[in-house]
Amino acid sequence: MENALTLHQLSGSARNIGTIFRKELRSYFNSAVAYVVIVVFLAIVGWFHTSNLFLMNIASLRLLFEVVPIVFLFVIPAITMRLLAEEKKTGTIELLATKPLSDAEVVLGKFLAAWALIAAALLPTLIYYLTIAMLGTVDNGPIIGGYLGLLLLAGVFVAVGLLASSFTDNQIVAFIVGFLMVFAFYMLDKVLMYVPGWMTSIVEYLGADFHFSNIARGVIDSRDIVYFLSVLGFTLFLSVVSLERRKW
Numbered sequence: 001m002e003n004a005l006t007l008h009q010l011s012g013s014a015r016n017i018g019t020i021f022r023k024e025l026r027s028y029f030n031s032a033v034a035y036v037v038i039v040v041f042l043a044i045v046g047w048f049h050t051s052n053l054f055l056m057n058i059a060s061l062r063l064l065f066e067v068v069p070i071v072f073l074f075v076i077p078a079i080t081m082r083l084l085a086e087e088k089k090t091g092t093i094e095l096l097a098t099k100p101l102s103d104a105e106v107v108l109g110k111f112l113a114a115w116a117l118i119a120a121a122l123l124p125t126l127i128y129y130l131t132i133a134m135l136g137t138v139d140n141g142p143i144i145g146g147y148l149g150l151l152l153l154a155g156v157f158v159a160v161g162l163l164a165s166s167f168t169d170n171q172i173v174a175f176i177v178g179f180l181m182v183f184a185f186y187m188l189d190k191v192l193m194y195v196p197g198w199m200t201s202i203v204e205y206l207g208a209d210f211h212f213s214n215i216a217r218g219v220i221d222s223r224d225i226v227y228f229l230s231v232l233g234f235t236l237f238l239s240v241v242s243l244e245r246r247k248w
Contacts, residue, residue, distance in 0.1 A: 118151075
């Protein structure tokens with residue numbers, strides 16, 4: 001009986017998350033947000049990729065995997081800034097509370113929608129892979145690792161941006177806080193020279209780009225996967241706690 005009840009609860013939670021996910025994804029594509037994000041993202045990444053492809057004379061997507069995380073620093077906070085801040089400002093977050101939805105379901109649904117939008121923006125970049133595959137022999141290992149790393153990195157940045165959006169009802173403030181937070185995650189492993197020696201390994205491990213670079217080399221280590229999933233899960237948990245503050 002308990003097992004049947006648990007399965008029913010899980011099924012209900014999945015439906016609720018799916019409802020929020022579809023609602024948010026439709027809101028992106030029913031407005032100009034999704035199209036502007038995808039076009040701007042592809043324009044920036046495409047320019048860097050094509051302008052250096054023949055200069056490097058190497059059939060590789062290495063430059064793509066170096067540029068995309070930097071573009072994420074600006075694009076992802078812009079996507080996530082409205083997710084909870086707008087709900088708070090308009091008061092619809094209280095309307096959601098009257099429905100059979102938990103705060104965790106709201107957070108997960110919104111997170112998955114923003115993550116899916118980033119995945120949709122990444123999908124057309126596979127054209128670059130087809131291009132270099134026609135120009136020379138491609139090492140598929142780093143490319144598979146690179147795309148997996150980008151998805152995991154995007155997931156962490158989306159979760160961090162969502163957390164920033166839960167702090168305020170002002171979208172501009174949410175964008176600035178989100179940018180500063182993801183920038184800090186990205187830069188941690190690049191400031192090791194300013195860190196005391198005994199903290200170097202700790203700070204390096206906390207740097208998101210350190211783990212992304214490992215995966216982008218085609219070496220998929222469980223420690224890197226655990227890092228991304230742990231940070232992602234913990235950040236989403238903090239978003240739920242932050243959202244629940246309105247009930248205290």
